[in-house]
Amino acid sequence: MAEPQSKPDPDPEPKTEATVTGQDLFGYVGIESVLDQMKRKAVKTGFEFNIMVVGQSGLGKSTLVNTLFKSKVSRKSCNPSFEEGISKTVNLQSISHVIEEKGVKMKLTVIDTPGFGDQINNLNCWEPIMKYINEQYEKYLKEEININRKRKIPDTRVHCCVYFVPPTGHCLRPLDLEFMKRLGKVVSVVPVIAKSDTLTLDERQRFKERIRQDLWTNGIKVYPQKEYDEDAEDRILNDKIREKIPFAVVGTDKEHQVNGKNVLGRKTNWGVIEVENVAHCEFANLRDLLIRSHLQDLKDVTHNIHYETYRVRRLNESNLNGIGLSASPLASMNGTAVRKESESNL
Amino acid sequence: MASTDVTRQLDTNVRPLSMSGHVGFDSLPDQLVSRSTGQGFCFNILCIGETGIGKSTLMDTLFNTNFENSESTHFEPKVKLRAQTYQLQESNVQLKLTVVNTVGFGDQMNKEDSYQHVVNYIDAQFESYLQEELKIKRSLHNYHDTRIHACLYFIAPTGHSLKSLDLVTMKKLDSKVNIIPVIAKADTISKSELHKFKIKIMSELVSNGVQIYQFPIDDENVAKINTTMNSHLPFAVVGSTEEVKIGNKMVKARQYPWGVVQVENESHCDFVKLREMLICVNMEDLREQTHTRHYELYRRCKLEEMGFTDTDAENKPVSLQETYETKRQEFLFELQKREEEMRQMFVQRVKEKETELKDAERELQGKFEHLKRLHQEERMKLDEKKTMLEDEISGFSKRKIAAELLQAQAFTGSMNIKKDKDRKNSGFM
Numbered sequence: 008m009a010e011p012q013s014k015p016d017p018d019p020e021p022k023t024e025a026t027v028t029g030q031d032l033f034g035y036v037g038i039e040s041v042l043d044q045m046k047r048k049a050v051k052t053g054f055e056f057n058i059m060v061v062g063q064s065g066l067g068k069s070t071l072v073n074t075l076f077k078s079k080v081s082r083k084s085c086n087p088s089f090e091e092g093i094s095k096t097v098n099l100q101s102i103s104h105v106i107e108e109k110g111v112k113m114k115l116t117v118i119d120t121p122g123f124g125d126q127i128n129n130l131n132c133w134e135p136i137m138k139y140i141n142e143q144y145e146k147y148l149k150e151e152i153n154i155n156r157k158r159k160i161p162d163t164r165v166h167c168c169v170y171f172v173p174p175t176g177h178c179l180r181p182l183d184l185e186f187m188k189r190l191g192k193v194v195s196v197v198p199v200i201a202k203s204d205t206l207t208l209d210e211r212q213r214f215k216e217r218i219r220q221d222l223w224t225n226g227i228k229v230y231p232q233k234e235y236d237e238d239a240e241d242r243i244l245n246d247k248i249r250e251k252i253p254f255a256v257v258g259t260d261k262e263h264q265v266n267g268k269n270v271l272g273r274k275t276n277w278g279v280i281e282v283e284n285v286a287h288c289e290f291a292n293l294r295d296l297l298i299r300s301h302l303q304d305l306k307d308v309t310h311n312i313h314y315e316t317y318r319v320r321r322l323n324e325s326n327l328n329g330i331g332l333s334a335s336p337l338a339s340m341n342g343t344a345v346r347k348e349s350e351s352n353l
Numbered sequence: 354m355a356s357t358d359v360t361r362q363l364d365t366n367v368r369p370l371s372m373s374g375h376v377g378f379d380s381l382p383d384q385l386v387s388r389s390t391g392q393g394f395c396f397n398i399l400c401i402g403e404t405g406i407g408k409s410t411l412m413d414t415l416f417n418t419n420f421e422n423s424e425s426t427h428f429e430p431k432v433k434l435r436a437q438t439y440q441l442q443e444s445n446v447q448l449k450l451t452v453v454n455t456v457g458f459g460d461q462m463n464k465e466d467s468y469q470h471v472v473n474y475i476d477a478q479f480e481s482y483l484q485e486e487l488k489i490k491r492s493l494h495n496y497h498d499t500r501i502h503a504c505l506y507f508i509a510p511t512g513h514s515l516k517s518l519d520l521v522t523m524k525k526l527d528s529k530v531n532i533i534p535v536i537a538k539a540d541t542i543s544k545s546e547l548h549k550f551k552i553k554i555m556s557e558l559v560s561n562g563v564q565i566y567q568f569p570i571d572d573e574n575v576a577k578i579n580t581t582m583n584s585h586l587p588f589a590v591v592g593s594t595e596e597v598k599i600g601n602k603m604v605k606a607r608q609y610p611w612g613v614v615q616v617e618n619e620s621h622c623d624f625v626k627l628r629e630m631l632i633c634v635n636m637e638d639l640r641e642q643t644h645t646r647h648y649e650l651y652r653r654c655k656l657e658e659m660g661f662t663d664t665d666a667e668n669k670p671v672s673l674q675e676t677y678e679t680k681r682q683e684f685l686f687e688l689q690k691r692e693e694e695m696r697q698m699f700v701q702r703v704k705e706k707e708t709e710l711k712d713a714e715r716e717l718q719g720k721f722e723h724l725k726r727l728h729q730e731e732r733m734k735l736d737e738k739k740t741m742l743e744d745e746i747s748g749f750s751k752r753k754i755a756a757e758l759l760q761a762q763a764f765t766g767s768m769n770i771k772k773d774k775d776r777k778n779s780g781f782m
């Protein structure tokens with residue numbers, strides 16, 4: 008393991024960089040404690056997570072979010088009487104809560120989209136949503152470009168967008184395809200089949216296959232995207248998930264007695280649908296994906312890929328126009344630096 | 354900054370919520386850590402100290418490996434910095450360690466510039482990170498961070514006080530990097546002297562306003578140990594890579610005729626404390642301080658230097674775009690001005706040349722006329738003389754004609770007389 012490879016670096020101050028693969032350490036150094044240090048720091052600063060739920064009204068979005076986080080996150084389900092009529096346009100409501108579990112604090116923001124897909128003419132109903140998402144990126148970008156910037160930039164970017172597909176059993180509708188196509192480019196989209204207790208297992212399987220087929224033919228990339236798998240381990244894990252997408256979920260916040268235990272479920276005349284039972288629905292898979300295993304990954308993908316794409320686009324276009332954020336320091340720093348040099352040479 | 358960081362960022366409409374069951378996001382820190390483990394960590398240490406004070410040996414001892422550093426000469430004309438990067442691995446943690454050594458520090462006769470090279474190096478690392486951050490297409494999460502996270506300043510064990518070079522260097526570096534002063538070759542000082550030396554050093558640092566790195570005491574888990582350690586600064590260390598058999602173990606130590614100095618024995622030197630503090634407890638904090646404090650300060654100064662501000666004269670927030678616009682206008686304006694100036698200069702030069710040429714022309718013209726006049730005068734004179742001569746000639750020829758005529762008359766007169774005589778003569782006959 009000891010192969011010294013030296014790369015001499017031609018510099019005015021001769022500084023040689025030799026990359027030496029470390030030999031086995033002769034004894035205890037303590038490097039691995041840096042993991043604990045990181046954990047401690049992360050727990051101290053807390054986490055932020057912003058999730059957006061999109062779908063037609065009545066598909067159970069708010070209920071699902073409540074089930075996911077086991078609390079009354081969404082105010083809608085607090086009002087038993089749904090007196091709000093269908094709104095004329097898509098408006099976005101974002102509600103934030105702080106939840107804590109075993110010392111880990113998380114600021115959870117749920118962005119609801121009432122009115123999506125509810126009108127007769129649904130052309131461009133995704134625009135308010137796209138606008139909102141881009142606004143969050145813009146806010147973050149402005150803060151990042153500031154000279155005096157905050158220690159921790161408040162992160163309101165949408166990390167995950169859960170799209171509810173109505174359980175028709177046939178295939179994706181044009182609205183679904185359009186929406187996912189557009190949004191898949193700016194945010195991580197996780198499609199789910201809502202109210203899936205209306206489908207039998209066979210129907211569910213066929214529906215899923217058709218959805219996957221539709222997604223593939225239309226070139227729609229949903230989370231987890233194949234291109235962002237970093238190594239073989241990730242790929243295996245993510246492939247397993249990709250086989251199951253979209254998850255067929257059922258949401259509820261009521262508990263019933265089954266076999267003597269209290270479980271979350273929906274009681275019907277023909278039985279109780281247990282939400283957390285993998286044989287009944289795939290809610291547990293969704294929860295594991297979103298919260299237990301891939302939450303940090305969702306945030307990373309948003310930050311490293313979607314946000315960077317937005318930033319590149321924004322800075323390039325403001326460069327062309329000469330207005331806007333303009334890579335001010337960025338390209339112009341390189342630009343003015345070059346120009347200043349050529350000036351002095353004049 | 355206790356565990357209210359999250360609550361501090363909340364606005365008024367955020368309320369805490371209690372959950373009725375186990376959701377599972379307590380695995381978040383693990384998720385975060387496993388991602389970072391995959392990528393590996395970066396840690397960069399800068400060692401400043403005179404040649405031969407034991408920097409390389411201490412690094413070897415600290416990281417329990419042999420970094421293959423050769424001894425450097427004492428005859429360097431100026432201070433150079435040598436950076437070497439190593440990939441270390443312990444259990445499943447990968448660490449990319451960069452050790453930067455100063456070569457020739459304190460060896461010159463004139464040490465005024467010594468600190469400048471170090472400052473330049475540190476700034477260069479900040480600069481390259483800033484450039485990467487400001488690029489349009491950037492890859493920050495893959496970027497090999499070369500900013501210096503910790504600076505170990507090696508103090509010579511004189512037992513008296515800090516040297517002026519030390520003070521000056523530390524003062525220049527304290528706002529750019531986390532300084533941890535260590536007393537090198539501590540086995541040359543006795544315990545009592547060491548104690549006095551430490552107090553002297555700390556008081557000198559305080560009185561000169563040097564801000565060395567204080568181990569953070571805001572996290573309850575490590576507050577206690579950090580406070581104790583803070584009182585032991587600067588650490589008196591001994592480095593050794595040789596092993597000596599003590600009892601039935603091999604320990605790192607230095608063997609003298611009068612005894613053995615054990616490196617990892619806390620009553621002999623503070624090496625274990627240094628390792629604890631530097632690696633086991635505060636490595637992450639050092640990295641965070643470098644990024645949030647020192648780098649931000651550098652960035653702010655650099656951007657302000659280039660003229661970008663957040664607020665203008667009336668303290669209204671100025672967005673970068675406005676600043677950029679104004680700067681751009683200024684710049685274009687300046688370019689135009691320059692162009693004008695050059696054009697004017699050019700025009701002026703042309704005018705000057707023209708006048709010069711005109712003058713020359715006039716001069717030549719004058720000369721020409723003068724010559725012409727002379728010539729004419731000469732000619733006139735000649736003409737005069739010619740006419741005079743002609744007059745004379747004509748006068749002369751007139752007289753000549755007159756004289757001839759007269760002569761001819763006289764002749765014919767005499768001829769007539771003769772003819773008369775002849776006739777007369779002949780008539781008689």
